[in-house]
Structure formats: C-alpha cells, structure tokens
Amino acid sequence: MAAPMSCCRRALLQRFRGQSYCIRPPVRLSSSISKILNGDVEKTELSVTGWVKSVRDQKEVAFLHMNDGSCNEHLQVVARPEMVENVTYGSYVKVKGQLVDSPKDGQTFELLAEDLKLIGSCDPDVYPFKPRTHHPLVYGREYPHLRPRTNIFGAAMRIRNAATMALHSFFQQEGYLHVHTPVITTNDCEGAGEVFRVEPHRKEIMEDIKKEDEKEGDSSNPHFFSAPAFLTVSGQLHLEVLTGAFSKVYTFGPTFRAENSRDRLHLAEFYMVEAELTDTHSLHDLTEVIEKTVKHTTEALLTNCQSDMKTYFKHVAPSEHHTHLKEMLSNDFKSITYTEAIEILIKHNEELTFKLQWGDDLKKEHEKFLVSHFGSLPLFVTDFPLELKPFYARSNEDGKTAAAVDLLVPDVGELFGGTIREERYDILREKINKLGLEADLMWYLDLRRFGSAPHGGFGMGFERYLQYVLGLQNIRDTIPFPRTVRSCRL
Numbered sequence: 001m002a003a004p005m006s007c008c009r010r011a012l013l014q015r016f017r018g019q020s021y022c023i024r025p026p027v028r029l030s031s032s033i034s035k036i037l038n039g040d041v042e043k044t045e046l047s048v049t050g051w052v053k054s055v056r057d058q059k060e061v062a063f064l065h066m067n068d069g070s071c072n073e074h075l076q077v078v079a080r081p082e083m084v085e086n087v088t089y090g091s092y093v094k095v096k097g098q099l100v101d102s103p104k105d106g107q108t109f110e111l112l113a114e115d116l117k118l119i120g121s122c123d124p125d126v127y128p129f130k131p132r133t134h135h136p137l138v139y140g141r142e143y144p145h146l147r148p149r150t151n152i153f154g155a156a157m158r159i160r161n162a163a164t165m166a167l168h169s170f171f172q173q174e175g176y177l178h179v180h181t182p183v184i185t186t187n188d189c190e191g192a193g194e195v196f197r198v199e200p201h202r203k204e205i206m207e208d209i210k211k212e213d214e215k216e217g218d219s220s221n222p223h224f225f226s227a228p229a230f231l232t233v234s235g236q237l238h239l240e241v242l243t244g245a246f247s248k249v250y251t252f253g254p255t256f257r258a259e260n261s262r263d264r265l266h267l268a269e270f271y272m273v274e275a276e277l278t279d280t281h282s283l284h285d286l287t288e289v290i291e292k293t294v295k296h297t298t299e300a301l302l303t304n305c306q307s308d309m310k311t312y313f314k315h316v317a318p319s320e321h322h323t324h325l326k327e328m329l330s331n332d333f334k335s336i337t338y339t340e341a342i343e344i345l346i347k348h349n350e351e352l353t354f355k356l357q358w359g360d361d362l363k364k365e366h367e368k369f370l371v372s373h374f375g376s377l378p379l380f381v382t383d384f385p386l387e388l389k390p391f392y393a394r395s396n397e398d399g400k401t402a403a404a405v406d407l408l409v410p411d412v413g414e415l416f417g418g419t420i421r422e423e424r425y426d427i428l429r430e431k432i433n434k435l436g437l438e439a440d441l442m443w444y445l446d447l448r449r450f451g452s453a454p455h456g457g458f459g460m461g462f463e464r465y466l467q468y469v470l471g472l473q474n475i476r477d478t479i480p481f482p483r484t485v486r487s488c489r490l
Ligand SMILES: NC(=O)C[C@H](N)C(=O)O
Pocket: 189, 190, 233, 234, 235, 236, 274, 275, 417, 418, 419, 457, 458, 459, 460
C-alpha cells in the first residue's frame, strides 16, 4: 500500500503542475436500505441514513425501523436505549454500526448501532401522520409536501418509476426512437379547445419586445410567439412529423387539458406515452402494439416491484385485483366495433342511466358496462363514427366511421386512444378546409404531399395506467403533485 501523501507534498505537486484542483474528501455516502436488505452490501461497519418509521424502547435495548425511500421494507436498527432518547416517528437519523444477520423471522439483516445521530427531529404530536396507521388516501392528499414519506405513497412512486423504465425499455426494444415533443405549441391537436394559453406574465416583457419590433417597422403583434400559443394537449402532430423520417417514434411527457372535470379520473396536467408508426395497414397494427405495451409494463411491475405491488393488493385494490392482472396477462384482449357496442348498449338500455344511439359518444357508464359485459378484461372498441373523431383520423370505406380505437379497462374506462391517420392528401385537405384550418395546417398537408407514408399512433394516459394496475380509485394518488380544477398546490 502506498504511504499517505503529506499536505506539503500535495501542495508542492499542485504548484509543480501549475494548476490548482480541489482534493475530494473521502466518499461518505450511506448505503441504501434496498441494497442492504437485498444482500448487496458486505456485512461490515456501515452508515445508513433515513426516516424513522417506529421506535420501540425496551429496558435493555431499543429497536428502530428506518426507511430511506429506496424500498418498501424498513431496516431494523438495534440500539442502546439512551441512543434513541429524542428519536421519534418521522425524524431523520444517521446510524453507524455493524450489519449482521437478523435472528428475527422475515428480515434478512439488521444494524447493530454503534453511533446514532438525530439529524432532523420531528414532533410526533403535530406531525400529521402517525406510526403503524393506514391513513385514508384522501387524508394524505391534504399534505402533498409530507405525503411522499408515507409507506403507501412511497410504494406508488417507486412503481411509477419502474413503469416509466418499463415503458421506455419496451419501446426501445421494439425499435422506436424516443423524441421530445414540445410542451409549448400553436396547435390544438384534438381540436376540442381544452388548451391553456401561454403568454408572459410580466407586461414589461411584451413592451420590450414591441420596442424591438418597432425598429423593424411593425409592432402590432400582441403575442410573445407571434401567434397564440398553448400548453400541449397531445404530442401527436409533432410525432407525425418525426415518424415521416424515423418510421417509429414515441414520446413520454407532460400533457395539459383545461377541462372542467372534478372527478376521480381527470388531471389538468398528466403524462402521456404516445407512439407513432409507419407501415400500418389496419387498426390491428395499432392494437397489437397497445396490447404488448400494457402486458410488457404490467409484467415488469409484477416481477420487479413485488413488495410495493403487494402493498396495493393488500391495502388498496379490490380483493381480486392481483388475480385479475394475471388473467389479463394470459388472455388476448377482445375487440368489438363501436356499432356492435351500441347494439349491446341499446339491448341493455334499462340498466343504463344515459340511453344512447348510434353516433353518440360513449360515457364512462357505457365504457364500464361494456368492460364488465366482456368479462372485466381490457376491451378494444374500434371504428367510431367519423364525427366523434378529430380531422386526422382516417375515414373508413363505409364513409361513416373512422379507423379509430380506444382501449377500455375495468374501473378506469378509456386508457388508450389511437387512430390510423388520414394519409390521403385530397381527403385530408377537404377535412382541414371545412374546419378553416388550411393556413395553420399547411405543414401537416405537406407531410402527405411529400413521401406520404401510411401511419398511425396512439396515446396512453400514464396516470390512468397506474390507476388501473394499482386498483386505485382516484387518479390524484398516482402523481406527486396533482393539478386539477381549483387545485394547484405547491
Ligand atoms: N397520440 C395519440 O394518438 C393520442 C391522441 N392524440 C389523444 O390525445 O387522444
């Protein structure tokens, strides 16, 4: 082993090299609890930091459970009673000690504390969460700044992370190029007018811009971007541009909808996975990818997040949820046309609050009815009336329906929406003309003028997917900071 270098020698060396650099302190990072409990850390002296989940102070010995967010399980620390004197539920501690095999059933290792530092104290009388208590999820939502420390929300966030990785790995494996579509856009892709407007907040910024414009002769434009701009409602149109060069693309980013929906299924800001692919011949090309996406991601969660998923099966989801997911994985998704769906719904009119006829949009109630009618497994509904779908959807040969598909799942309803895009220039142009959008969508028509490739795509609301796999009633429990009508906390 080389002898340690003295300070003078180090300084000399620095001067000699004619440069000054900082000497890094030795690595002081603590071991993560998930690595420790997995057996990935040597059984030696180590230091661990985390939040206290319980303290049990007995006469001779104290037991403390700590968690650092890396996994669902807590690390048991065995300490001398005087070490935990002011340590309470919720406080943040650093423990140095010896990692040993645990004699207790159900836990692999424990830490024999040699030193325990209370770093961040926590007054249990005013801390809104209590140890060993299943707080209702709605209660947790009242404390968005502290909710991440609860076991149940911690599990949701790790599952959300794993689902993100699984989706990326699926599309990468299938040869899709990941692209970032813009958050700010001048399009309202869905044409529903549910957009949030983007303009600078400070008036002075626009005044300065206009002064600059004046030098060039025209200062009449009132918009920062020269045109009204919005937060994106879908990355689809940009993906269509990119699929015209890369064949298979996907994006996974924030999406915004200014809808007045206060129910358990809508967020004003949500994440959407959207994919676009060329060489599509029918809706089957889309449904195949959609089904694989759901199955690949769910399988990954059941394999890689067993303990966190179990928490949801045990405390949150309906009783048969785990069995349902396994059944979903081993069955092909069924598919019916919109027309067949309407026929079924009309037959069961008496059981429905909202009666409907051909041409009407399906409401949540209808989606739920159809899913349970087909065995409570995911169900594709295809070929919706043209009028119900935006301009970009391809018209079917019958002249009445569009090549569009929704995937409905139990309890949540619509999880995916997709269409084969209208690639025929003349038909598309006529639709765009009717909407008076020709000037705005010249570029979109160009995609059909120059090397038009038949293509299609779909989008999946990520939080709805999490709601579905976790068996969660309310979408607000799938995202750290939910934004909904009348609520944008933190
Ligand atoms: N990319 C997609 O097909 C999703 C579709 N634009 C939607 O927002 O429903």
